[in-house]
Amino acid sequence: MRFPFLLKGLLAGAIITTSASAxxxxxxxxxxxxxxxxxxxxxxxAREGSRVSFAPIPEGGSEFNLWAYRNGPLGxxxxxxxxxxxxxxxxxxxxxxxxxxxxxxxxxxxxxxQGFTLNFEIEGLRKGGDAPKAAKKVLLDHNVAAATGDPKTxxxxxxxxxxxxxxxxxxxxxxxxxxxxxxxTDPYNDSGVETFRLFALPDGQTAELELSKAEVQVWPMSKAxxxxxxxxxxxxxxxxxxxxxxxxxxxxxxxxxxxxxxSVGTNGTRLTESFALVSDVKPxxxxxxxxxxxxxxxxxxEWTLEVITRTxxxxxxxxxxxxxxxxxLALRGSFQALSDQ
Numbered sequence: 001m002r003f004p005f006l007l008k009g010l011l012a013g014a015i016i017t018t019s020a021s022a023x024x025x026x027x028x029x030x031x032x033x034x035x036x037x038x039x040x041x042x043x044x045x046a047r048e049g050s051r052v053s054f055a056p057i058p059e060g061g062s063e064f065n066l067w068a069y070r071n072g073p074l075g076x077x078x079x080x081x082x083x084x085x086x087x088x089x090x091x092x093x094x095x096x097x098x099x100x101x102x103x104x105x106x107x108x109x110x111x112x113x114q115g116f117t118l119n120f121e122i123e124g125l126r127k128g129g130d131a132p133k134a135a136k137k138v139l140l141d142h143n144v145a146a147a148t149g150d151p152k153t154x155x156x157x158x159x160x161x162x163x164x165x166x167x168x169x170x171x172x173x174x175x176x177x178x179x180x181x182x183x184x185t186d187p188y189n190d191s192g193v194e195t196f197r198l199f200a201l202p203d204g205q206t207a208e209l210e211l212s213k214a215e216v217q218v219w220p221m222s223k224a225x226x227x228x229x230x231x232x233x234x235x236x237x238x239x240x241x242x243x244x245x246x247x248x249x250x251x252x253x254x255x256x257x258x259x260x261x262x263s264v265g266t267n268g269t270r271l272t273e274s275f276a277l278v279s280d281v282k283p284x285x286x287x288x289x290x291x292x293x294x295x296x297x298x299x300x301x302e303w304t305l306e307v308i309t310r311t312x313x314x315x316x317x318x319x320x321x322x323x324x325x326x327x328x329l330a331l332r333g334s335f336q337a338l339s340d341q
Contacts, residue, residue: 025070025071026069026070028045028046028066028067029042029043029066030067032053032054032064033065034055035061036058053086063084064083065082066081067080090124091122092122092211093121093123093212094121095119095212096120097116097117097119097196097214098119099117099312100114100313101311103312107216108215108216108217109218110216110217111180111220111221111311113179113221115177115179116177117175117177120172120173122169125137125170134201134202138166138198138211139198139201140165140166142165143159143162143195143196143197144162145159146160146182146192147191151189151220151283152246152283156192157192180194187221188221188223189220190220191218191219191220191283193218194215194216195215197210219249220246222283223245223246223319224245224307224318225242226307227241228240228241229305229321232324233326234323236294237294237323238323239289239291239293240290240293241290242287243287244286246284247284248311250312251277251310252277252278252310253309253310254307255270255308256268256305257271257293258303258306259303260301260304261302264317266304269296271290271296299325299327300326300327302322302324303322303323304323305323
């Protein structure tokens, strides 16, 4: 009589394989006993085949006993065919993403040129040559999905596989990304979502199990275009239009002027009608028009007009231009007109 017996701990349970070569009158019964509690489960099993354990394997493990019974000449006969102890090795894992944007209203968000950090915490991985492969590591999967058009109105396209890696140690850790991985060629329009998933590996008849998921929303960079300055110099300040595209959520943008050539970091005079505050959860466009710059550009000479934006990533200049004012030219013209009279 032969009763080979094999047990494997698979994620939340165990796959039990039995094979019995004996007379037909033998009945095979499997008993599962939790080692650190009073839980005992049992039932008849097929003479050959496999099944999931009666109950999930607890952290303290379970002992499995395979018994064979038959009615013999002297009454009930029983044989302990095999015994196996199985420990649970379902790992635990958590993912979360942090960015420079403190937004807490949904999934974290960042800008396409800015970095972010993928944080993780892993528990339950095993070491040693006797540990199954699925107990030694978890799979980290990284996917990206780009918006199909205007980031303010378009939907996401299909997810694309960006890469996979294995995490093999328990504890906390972090992976830093210096910039977004959303595919595209225009940082002023490209947007999308990056998704990370953590999986326990498949083993035997058990499929891989998703342990955790983290996403980050990626918005494009803001863009400003200044129009209306077409001459090398003006006696009367021109009317200027500033087109603002994809202003970052919860940002503020303004236009300032100051005398002299452009110099990053200069604190100029804010134009009162230039303030644009974005409180939406998505980027927004805006148009600013300036028709009375003469009240600000008082003196002759070169003036700088700049567009400044403040986001969670800092204060940045996103456009600038020079306006040359020549009040003397206007006076000379007036004197010339008087001398001709």
